[in-house]
Amino acid sequence: MPMSTRHRLQCAWSLGLLLVGGVAAQALGAGTSREDCEKSYKPSTGQPGKDVVWVPTNDPLVTRMLEMAQVGKGDLVYDLGAGDGKIAIAAAKQFGARAVGVEYNPEMAQCLVRAEGVDDKVKVIQGDIFETDFSAANVVTLYLLPELNLKLRPTILKMKPGTRVVSHSFLMDDWRPDESSVSSDGSAYLWIVPADVSGKWTFKQQRGNDSFDVNLVQTFQKLSGKVGKGSDDITNAEVRGNQVEMMFSEGDVHTRLKGELKGNRIEAQVTRNDATATYVGTRS
C-alpha cells in the first residue's frame, strides 16, 4: 500500500478517546507526569487530525531531523502538526532551542510539555497550520503528506533565506531537497530556503578594473544562466540561504565565484584561473 494511503488509513477510530481525554486533562495542572498525560489522553497512532492523522515520528528520526537542521540554542523551531509535541520537546530538551508546536488537537502535547518541564521553551498552540503565521521560525519540521507540503511550499519559500525545513517521509514535489537521509528509521529531507538572486548582475573587482555580467535564472536553489554577452553557461551554480556559488569558463579563463547576498549586493570571492579577489555584484 502506498505510504500516503497507509498514513491516511492508520487511524480514524480514536477521536472519542481524544475528546474524553481532553476533558479529563483540563484538570491536569502543575506536577503532572508523562504517565498522567498518557492516562488522560490515551493517544493512539492514527488518531484523526484535521488534514492528516496523528502518527508520531520515531525517536531516532526526531533526533536525526533536528541534527540535519543543525538546531541549536538560538533557534526557533516550529513543528507544523505537532501531534504529541515530541519534536518541539526534543528541540528544547536535546538541542536547547525554543519551539512552537501548531496542532489542531493540542491538549496531549500541551500536557506533555508541562510534564517534561519545558514550558519555558516550548509552546503548543491550537491552530490550523494553513492559517497560522510561522514566519518567525528559522527551523520548520513537518510530518504531513506530499500534497500538504506542496500547499505549504509558497509560504515556506517566502520565509527568511536560510530557514531550514525538515520533512519526515514526504517531499516538496519539484523542489529537490538540499540533503536526504534514508535509513531503517525512515527518511528525512532538508531544504534551505533560498534567497531570490535571479536577474542580471554586474560583478566589479573591488580593487581593480575587472568586471563581468551574469544573467541568473533561478529555479528554487538551482541557478542557470549565461555570462556576459557570450553564450557561456554557468555551471555548479546554486544558492543556499544567502550563499551563492557558481563556475563558468570564457575561453581558457576559468572562474569560480563564492559569495553572499547582503541586502541588494552580492559580496564575493572570485577566483579567475589562480588569482582570488573580492568582487561586488549589483543587480540591474
Ligand SMILES: C[S@@+](CC[C@H](N)C(=O)[O-])C[C@H]1O[C@@H](n2cnc3c(N)ncnc32)[C@H](O)[C@@H]1O
Ligand atoms: C503525522 S502527525 C505528526 C506529528 C508530529 N509532528 C510527529 O512528527 O511526531 C500530523 C499531525 O498534524 C495534525 N494536523 C493535521 N492537520 C492539521 C492542520 N491543518 N492544522 C494543525 N494540525 C494538523 C494532526 O492532528 C497530527 O497530530
